[in-house]
Amino acid sequence: MTFSGELWARGGAGVYDEIVRHPFITGLTDGTLDHDAFRYFIVQDSHYLRAYSRALSLVAARATDEDAVSMFALHAANAIAVERELHSSLLGSLGLTTADVEATGSKPTTTAYMSYLTAVCATGTYAEAVAAVLPCYWIYRDVGRELLKRSSPDPVYREWIETYGSDEFDAVVESVLAVTDALDVGASERERCHQHFATTCRYEWMFWDAAYTKLDWPV
Numbered sequence: 234m235t236f237s238g239e240l241w242a243r244g245g246a247g248v249y250d251e252i253v254r255h256p257f258i259t260g261l262t263d264g265t266l267d268h269d270a271f272r273y274f275i276v277q278d279s280h281y282l283r284a285y286s287r288a289l290s291l292v293a294a295r296a297t298d299e300d301a302v303s304m305f306a307l308h309a310a311n312a313i314a315v316e317r318e319l320h321s322s323l324l325g326s327l328g329l330t331t332a333d334v335e336a337t338g339s340k341p342t343t344t345a346y347m348s349y350l351t352a353v354c355a356t357g358t359y360a361e362a363v364a365a366v367l368p369c370y371w372i373y374r375d376v377g378r379e380l381l382k383r384s385s386p387d388p389v390y391r392e393w394i395e396t397y398g399s400d401e402f403d404a405v406v407e408s409v410l411a412v413t414d415a416l417d418v419g420a421s422e423r424e425r426c427h428q429h430f431a432t433t434c435r436y437e438w439m440f441w442d443a444a445y446t447k448l449d450w451p452v
Contacts, residue, residue: 244431274444
């Protein structure tokens, strides 16, 4: 089994099954999802993508070959581009502005997820950093494929679905999986990679759930 296959079997497959059954996802495809929940998601995703870009920059800095340095640096730049371009169009469709995003700030799950990614990418090994950022690539790609099959009667939701289910995004994910499978990982490091991968997979589920429940700071 490939290293990415090991990661998915131990920490990803079960979480992914729960994600595609989550009412946020099913509500996207049947059009019943509350637009306020989707607004929450887009605003929090804007904050998350900025932090994810910085995390990918840290991965690029730790990469052990020039191709990986270039790839992760490009992905870091692209994360910012997605945040600016896709969210700009969606914000207007949802009656929001960039000022609304800034005023809302980062909610609990977003803050926790961003902090965990940054900590692992800054203090862990290169392999640990790759394992930590991988679920965001992989789960979004696979969720995108599933959502494309179902589509949505809501034009705003359909716009988002078509972006993450694109062939271009699929190619990006495959390139990261190839890097993952080429890693030279020791036994103890391998276990830490499994822990990080499983944790960020859980954060992916929690991110959807926080949007669905519109989770806020308790005090």
